[in-house]
Amino acid sequence: MRRDLSALFDPVSVAVVGASDDPAKYGHAIAAQALRANGRRPVHLVNRRGGTVLGRTAAPSLSAIGEAVDLAVVAVPAAGFEDAVDEALQCGARAVVAITAGFAETGDTGRARQHAVAARVRAAGAVMVGPNCLGLADNTTDLFLASDTFTPGGIALLSQSGNLALELQLRFHPHGLGFSRFVSLGNQADVTLVDLLADCARHEGTHAIAVYAEDFADGRAFAEAAAEAGKPVVLLTAGRGDASARSAQSHTGALTTSADVVSAACRDAGVELVATPRELTVVLAALNGARRAPGRRVAILTDGGGHGVIAADSVEAAGLTVPELHPPTRDRLRKVLWEQSAVANPVDLAGMGEQDPGSYAQTVAALLAAEEVDAVLMTGYFGGYAHAGGGLGGGGTVLADGERAAARLIADRHRACAKPLVVQSMYPDSPTCRTLAAAGIPVFGATEDAARALAATTPGAPHPGPAPLPPPAAPLRESGYLHTRRALEAAGLSFPAAREVHNEAELLAATAEFGGPYVLKALHLLHKSDAGGVALGLAGPDELRAAFHEMHARFGASSYSVEAMADLSDGVELIVGVDRDPRFGPVAMVGLGGVLAETLRDVVFALAPVTAEHALRLLRGLRAAALLGGVRGRPPVDLVAAAAAVATITAFAAAHPEIAEIEVNPLLVRPHGVLALDSRAVLA
Template structure:
């Protein structure tokens, strides 16, 4: 159900502690906004000197108000913060918005003060946003407790940046977007991003949630909340390009970056991940149109060849397709266009729009009706005729009127179909384009934005969701090679026969237990192959003994493993690894493995544990996936067995939080099953 945040977003009464007439103080800005909704609920201003603020009488303390306070905004200096919070709780406050800074962001001492305050708030049954935040707003309840006014709409913005909210307000306006709520996250000492996301998911006035976060704290809980939100969640985050803070000790660690982890978590949770405020706006504009498609086939309509080619490239770069139209669809287009028009896709009016602006509407209608098309992108000059009554070619008022009528017809047609339509125009602010935008058709000035908007409208790929973590298993006593190998084998992962040996007599005894060829491994090395600690294809006892003597003399290992040599002919070597991320927990990696794992970097990531079904999709999505089905006479391998092995490995790693990195490399997948040839683990 989540935490009850009703007092935070719809309080019975509000008090601003630290209200001021000094425009340089935040208490002035908050107070000025708070009194805007004085008719909705009582708003009390508190200033320790008393007197008036904004022409209103103030109380010197919260206690002096003489009645309970439901929500208190605390804007006092850090030295008086704890006392202000304690008084608010004594006066019955169920919610606190802590503007005051100087806590966890300053170091250990500040973090300890912050934690102590948060514990007192929770003990009182209250909630607190902040400290070190910039306020909150809820347009659906006329709650204005931030320094700026936010245009109403259906977007809830949960942000670690106040200035970003101001930028988004400017970017939203041309698309008719506004805010249902704004929350500055601050230090999240009590109320967290996850709490707020869950509450916004339940909020009737919120249609989509936009998040700007630099630090997720509990990233896995964020992914779980987003996956279950039932509303679009769009994430803008910083620092994704930095490598993991942990010094990597495996191929998995070397290949996994923060960007990979965040991208995998967003994909699993169905979150739209964006890189800039502009892209965030584009995606929200597309989602605001509320039209979704399960397909990726896009028709491009243009009035100029250059715009059409560039748009087609942008659509394909966004992961969509621009298929050639079939003969029936081309024939229907021929009936509404003139001879020189191109109708294969992109569809080019080739100047007909200058003669008859209605051709835009007629062509859009035909493309939206085509069964072989899932979405339409219109690009080019549309909007220019009405932008200037002179228009292209001097058509004047007639062309402008015709274009406005075409816009009306396009909007009317779009209302009757569920397929997405987006527009790129050289004149996005023209009357014609504004009419389209008012009808819920996203309009952009950049081709790449229109293509990105269409990509955001595609929901044909099933969201895998976030698999719950298993209950922790008993910690492993031994995570060396033989120990982790035995533990994985007990979990159901197949390995070749192996024996740990320490001297020549034990080596010969092991060789007698199973036939050659043999593999010899030195056990004190994490990356055995790189250091020359692996000898393969040793035909018999003599070769095995010679390799042992040479390897022991060269590397000084006290223990070795003698193993049966697997038949690698017809097999594919994969890598399966799990790294424990401090924010998102265990993250799995699967890809092409062996000694070329880091060189080829053909890998995919997802939150662990991984189901076999999910593993199968990841394997099929690799660049080299064609190898799995056999090429140039090689047999197809048992991809199902590989997927089951991935499930076993990732479930094991997820159940052992003491393991920081676990890797099986290579996992040999052949026509008749999967066999783990090496494993390594790094303790946390």
């Protein structure tokens, strides 16, 4: 449900409860910032002692103000927090920014207090950010309710870290980036990350949304909101390397980590996932303009062979390509460059820049115009000629003037072309590089940053967003092999013929129902193959009987499953599983299966349920995808049937929230159709 957050970001009036003249108190910093609004709205300062604060008369209470307050910032000790919020609601507050700490982060008692306050806020029709937050700011409405000043710009930052915002402020500056909004998330007792993300997506002054989150709360709702945002969302999160909190009892559970889940959710939602504040800045700098590369083909322009080779490696490591330029493009380059210049890709000026700085601009223009090029990376010394003390050129020389002129020409060419241009320079702070940056051309000092920036502008796989969860089905009461198998068969998944047996007589009766070869499985073992509880390729009744006696002597299982042995000769074994993540709900895993599933670890992930179309993309994204297309004379397997089976399994799991883990392994994919050979489920 869409929440109205207008009172948070553009209130009619503001009151700072806990305003103070003591610089050591947070109420002092908030009050000082709030007064920067230059009369945009009334700002009331409240201190229980009254008197003056920051030279202004302070009211002893909200009620003493004598008029309604639209937004109240509460920065008082925890003991007085509930009373302050209640008074704010009585005074008509539609929004509360709760700076006060000492609630859910302290344990169960604090969590109970927090829930009670949030319930009262909602019952009053108001909204609350926090508690335990550092405030918020909106540069588009002159609302300054955080302790620091943020440079205006188009980035909304939703963060669980205040210091991170300060670091990003420093990192943004060289790229001309600034903030439309800053919100410290705090404990998210009422207003959540998802609420804020959806509101920033609608905010005209916000062009991209940066998120730092340690706790998504409802990760699936976050992915859904990001997929619907309609503008770039970049996520920096912590703790992705730890295994998700569960007792893994299946291959799926053992192979699924928090990092896999977050990565899959971001891919499906079209979120740019980054690992560091530096990478977050790089991606935002690349996405700041409206330029998007039509493809992944990059032309590299360098003035030194070493820079060109390193750039090519970085570009390919970022998932892009460095194709050889077409003959017409090479011919055009030869007309503007000298004989020793390389024109294949990377294009190396080979010293011509020192003779004619204008050659940079001419080459950039030719590369941007080439039909086989989707984006351009210029790397090396450019910027050094006009850099004071920069070596070859030095400030004020003919070369420096020529470089400045070239920078203006490159900026003009960039404005006239829709393709991205990114620059790596040894002198990113030089006047010529600042000219490029002012024209919207991202400039970096590190080659890998330039490559990552280009990757952010290129098209990735379609991001459909999480598929809706189906309504819950009648819950499974038992999770044994045969119960799980029957439930999956009822959902539409095909298995070989099978019969449960308890003794030799039933074993032989099964052979009259279907012919061999046979498979014998000891039931009630979770990992039957690992424990030696599966016998394959039993040619007839005699071999089946012998295997039964041997297995029963070892396990003494109460029952066994006799099954028709599938023909494995022309098929590929896959694993399809679903693990239930506490934040993102059901998460699907698809990969190369069989007994080597955990050893090979060739798997991909997605939020479940997975549509058949999405499943096809996942299967084609496996490292061993070539096996599915047929190799060494083997026929290609039925990918369409495999994708349909993935859709069936994941939809079944998503409809059964009582299932903690479920997997089908192996799922045999043959040239015509699929067959599930084994399955297991673990109830929550």
